[in-house]
Amino acid sequence: MFPFFLACQANQTHFLVRAAQNRRTEADEEEITYSLDRARAFPSQQSRPLEVPARHGHKARSTQVQLAFGHMTLLPPRHEPQASNEPLTVWVIRVWEELAPEGEKPLEWILLTSVPTMTLEQARERVDWYRQRWLVEIVQSQMTKTKLFRTWGSGDHIADLHFLVGDYHTVN
Incomplete structure (x- = not known):
């Protein structure tokens, strides 16, 4: 994942991912x-x-979650030759459920982003972006399956998604 973060940084592109490691x-x-x-x-x-x-x-269910955010500096992986030796500062947003219903695993998302997140409003916005991930995943997978990116697209998948959904104001 670290090479992905660095590639985004090199291409002046932001990322928002759910931490797994x-x-x-x-x-x-x-x-x-x-x-x-x-x-x-x-x-x-x-x-x-x-x-x-x-x-x-x-x-489906309604729940109450806690929200916290801050930043931290990730160290490069020790055993990944493609990774830079430079640490990378990221913003971290954590969303978690303190009390899940019986039989349910408590919800917890720990999100990493390159987008500065310094206020509660910004943290809530990043969470809302993450909650929309399914739409991007569905559209991207369907466009890839039907080869729409290759048949009419520009090669810039983000621009192609803008063209497909027709909303240039919500995806940056």
């Missing part, structure tokens, strides 16, 4: 910590309602 981070010049552990230590900055859609045998 507990990556090494720089807490200060001498202390190394881990990303998921640090994100889980962020104090809640807001409680807000969230609608969880139905999925694979789970009913």
